[in-house]
Structure formats: structure tokens, C-alpha cells
Amino acid sequence: MPRASVLAIAVAVAAAVSAFACGDSPDDGLGRSSRAPGEGGQEVDPNAPKVNYEDPHVTAVEKLPNPLEGLPTHGDSINKICSRGVNNAVTNSFCKGKTVSSIVELQDAVGLGFKDRSANGLNGANGNPAFAILGHSSSLVARSVSAINPRVFVFSPPPGKPVRIPGYTVTGFTRGDNFVEIATEDPNTQKLTFYLVKFDLACEATDSCKPGDILTPAAEKGWTGFSIYDDEDLKNTLVDCRHCHQPGGPNTKPMLRMQEIKDPWTHWFKNDTAGGVALFKDFLRAHGDKEDYGGVPATFMQDADGRAMEDFIEGQGFALQPNSFDTKTIENEVIASASSQPDLNSPPGTSSTWQGLYDAAFRGEFIPPPYHDVKVTDPAKLQFASDSYRNMVEGNLPRSELPDIRRVFLDSALEGMTMRTKKGATGRQVLVQACAQCHNPNLDQSISRAHFDVTRIDSMSASEKAAVIHRLRLVESDRGHMPPAMIRSLDDDAMAAAIAELSK
Numbered sequence: 001m002p003r004a005s006v007l008a009i010a011v012a013v014a015a016a017v018s019a020f021a022c023g024d025s026p027d028d029g030l031g032r033s034s035r036a037p038g039e040g041g042q043e044v045d046p047n048a049p050k051v052n053y054e055d056p057h058v059t060a061v062e063k064l065p066n067p068l069e070g071l072p073t074h075g076d077s078i079n080k081i082c083s084r085g086v087n088n089a090v091t092n093s094f095c096k097g098k099t100v101s102s103i104v105e106l107q108d109a110v111g112l113g114f115k116d117r118s119a120n121g122l123n124g125a126n127g128n129p130a131f132a133i134l135g136h137s138s139s140l141v142a143r144s145v146s147a148i149n150p151r152v153f154v155f156s157p158p159p160g161k162p163v164r165i166p167g168y169t170v171t172g173f174t175r176g177d178n179f180v181e182i183a184t185e186d187p188n189t190q191k192l193t194f195y196l197v198k199f200d201l202a203c204e205a206t207d208s209c210k211p212g213d214i215l216t217p218a219a220e221k222g223w224t225g226f227s228i229y230d231d232e233d234l235k236n237t238l239v240d241c242r243h244c245h246q247p248g249g250p251n252t253k254p255m256l257r258m259q260e261i262k263d264p265w266t267h268w269f270k271n272d273t274a275g276g277v278a279l280f281k282d283f284l285r286a287h288g289d290k291e292d293y294g295g296v297p298a299t300f301m302q303d304a305d306g307r308a309m310e311d312f313i314e315g316q317g318f319a320l321q322p323n324s325f326d327t328k329t330i331e332n333e334v335i336a337s338a339s340s341q342p343d344l345n346s347p348p349g350t351s352s353t354w355q356g357l358y359d360a361a362f363r364g365e366f367i368p369p370p371y372h373d374v375k376v377t378d379p380a381k382l383q384f385a386s387d388s389y390r391n392m393v394e395g396n397l398p399r400s401e402l403p404d405i406r407r408v409f410l411d412s413a414l415e416g417m418t419m420r421t422k423k424g425a426t427g428r429q430v431l432v433q434a435c436a437q438c439h440n441p442n443l444d445q446s447i448s449r450a451h452f453d454v455t456r457i458d459s460m461s462a463s464e465k466a467a468v469i470h471r472l473r474l475v476e477s478d479r480g481h482m483p484p485a486m487i488r489s490l491d492d493d494a495m496a497a498a499i500a501e502l503s504k
Helices: 074-082 089-094 102-108 119-127 140-144 204-207 274-287 308-317 327-337 352-362 379-393 429-436 452-458 464-475 492-502
Strands: 132-134 151-155 169-174 179-185 192-200 223-231
Touching: 074 089, 074 327, 102 169, 119 151, 119 308, 132 308, 151 308, 192 204, 192 492, 327 352, 429 452, 429 492, 464 492
Parallel strands: none
Antiparallel strands: 132 151, 151 169, 169 179, 179 192, 192 223
């Protein structure tokens, strides 16, 4: 997708169990450090050449803001979460001085380590955790997730059926984002807390990270340090988890998310569903069957199971999901409209049931639904990325020359994935679709992000509207850029429509 005046995208686990997104820290009344419209921050040069970062052939490195800038790091961040007196798998380990340098060590630290890596230790057997793998997400990390770079969940194992697990824990990890998300319960108070573990890679110290550093097994080990933040720390940052996991606001019960919670679990890897097999084939074409991934042993990968995640989510009391994705109905409608699905996703399918979910999200009523087709990838882009990865694995391509294998999306699917706003939308509709997820009256009104409520455009002052326009025009690498470059993008037409609406 060529980048117009602004850049962006992404939205984690909304289609699953974790998700972070939007906001920022200090304050200009919009969730950003104080500065008047036009003061500070570099605006986009409309004459600058556009770079299509959605093409894996492009070697230019995309610059995105650090969503955690200004927060304490390392030991200071851990001291802060420990000061809150919560008792769970994270605090019981890291508040006692535990250190980790890999995804495997992190999973061990929170009680989700794979103790038996033989065939007998599959999905909860012999002391092992359960796991599931997702090939498309509508969360913060959506822009990173596809069959070639999937999202891995490891969690407390239900015994083959929905069951309550006091003190449960689940981790979510996607290569390329350099953090691990954790949701865990205090077994005594039943308080559910969300954490983000930001791990440090050596290349980050010199700002020299390349796809080969963050999209391969190299990202899962050799960490040079780590910081931990909870949902209170993150509540006014670009990686706030509460707008998805506590959508009703601060006085409501937080929840785990899995929109595709029923058979056939459309975007979840599974070796006995048509869609799950299609996703597995795309994954194995690049990674083969010998590569551990996200801490999951290679010997287990092909037994990933969306049902295990369903049992886990339902067992903890979250069977009812807002804007739930009716997998069976949507898949049947897609196949009826395009018989080559799910193996071939061009032409794309259609689904009236899915359209209803998308329309509700477009109106700002819910978080976006996952895409209607099983696959979200462009066949040609995926082939190039897969061949490149295999060449690297086989020693025929230096790791330093690996292209960005995340950039494999089908261009025509980006609107349906809500990675760009709906074509032809009015300025008001653009603002609602792009901003309502993070700027609405249901969220915590004590944080600066709440000062911009997209539902009250008509009552905003001229200076407030000018501040929003300034934020829209900032370069994507600025933390004040709206919408955040980690969420979604506006093309030239959408940008012009939004600015025209705010200029009234």
C-alpha cells in the first residue's frame, strides 16, 4: 500500500487474547507532550517521495515511534509493578529478582515452560502448557501477523474442556515487535492484570536492527535486558491494553479476547480444518518443520489448536465476546462466493455476516473484526518472502539481507483488515473509524487521551480542532502522529476529508 501523507497501520489480541493500542503520555489535551498547534514536531512534506512499506522488496527501514518513551526501564520498571501489591505469576517471579534472556526463560519464569519436549508432552500433557497459533490478528500487532510470521499464545492448560483455572496465565508473542504480552490472574483476589515485557536486543542499542534480527529465532534469545509494564503504566500510551480488554471503561471487569471463539476458528492454525491446514502450509513453506517458534518446540508446532484456546477462554468466564466473529457462517459464505477459498484468496470472498461486524466497527461501536477470508496474504509477496526465508535458513542468504517478511498483505484486503480507512468515507466517518477505538467517552476519562472525544466533534473548540489537524499532519515517526503509526493509515483522500471536517 503506497504511503500517502501519512503512514501507519496495525491494531493484538482482539482476534485473540491480548491487545494494546493508542494514546500517549504527557499532555497537550490529546495525550501528547504540551505544545501548541504548529509548534514542535515535523509535519509531512507533501512533495517528499512516497515509500511503499507494504512491499517486501523495499529495503528502506520504516521509522516508527517508541511507544514506551518516557517510562521507567529495567529495574525501575519492575520496582514500580512490584509496589502495587499484586500477587500473580509475574510478580511472584520478577519481584523476587528473576532475570530472563530468552522467550523460553520468560515462559519458564511465569510457569509456562515446556518441561517435556517429546511427543508425549503435547498441549498440556506431562506438565506442559497449552498453546495456539494465530495467522491474522485485529490487535495492535496486526501489521506483523500472517501465516509466515504468526502470533503464538502459550497458556495454562485446560484438561480438554472449559474449566476454571485459578491464577491462570497466558502469553502472546509475535516476532518483530520486541515485546511479550502477558495476562495473569491473582489467585486470591481474581484480579486480572495485563503486562508487557519489553526485551532488549543488541541491535537496538545502535539503532541498527534489521529484519534478520527481529523476524528470526535470533529475536527469541540473547536478550541484553528487559523491562516490565502493567496496564496501569500503559494506560495512556500507544500500547494501552485497556481499550480492548476493558472496553466498557475503568469500572467494568477486564476480559480476555478471542473473537473467533468457535469451530472452525478461522485464522487459527489447526491440522484438521481446511483453513488451519492452508495456514500451516504457508508457514511450513518458509520455516520448515525443524524451527522452534515463539518458545514452542518444533515437534509440537503442527498440533497447534484453536480449540484449546477456546476452552481456556471459556473456562475463565469469557465465552461472550463483543463483536464476536461467527466463524462457521462467515467461512461458509466466503466459500459460497469464491469456491477456491481458503487455499486461494484471489479473488477474495464476501460475507454478509462479516459485513455487519465491519459496519458496526466502522460506526465506532466495537473494535474491528478479523478479515473475512482465512488468508490475508498476497500470493506473490508471500512467495518472495518464503523463498527468502528458506534461502536464509539453508545458508544461501545472509541473515542481514533478509527482507521484511511481515509485508505480505494483499493490498485489496487492507481496508477489510481496517489497516486503512474505508474508501469514500466522509471526513466524520474517517475520524470515527480511525480514532474512536482510542478516543471515546467509555474509556478512562482521567487520562489525557480522553480530552479528545471523537464523538463530540461538533462541540470542539477551534483550537482543539487545530491541535488534531496538526497531529494528523505530523510525520509517522513522531509519537504525536494521529492515528498512531502502529494503528492504521490514512491515504491522501481520507486525510483531506478528515481535515476538511475539522476545519468547519
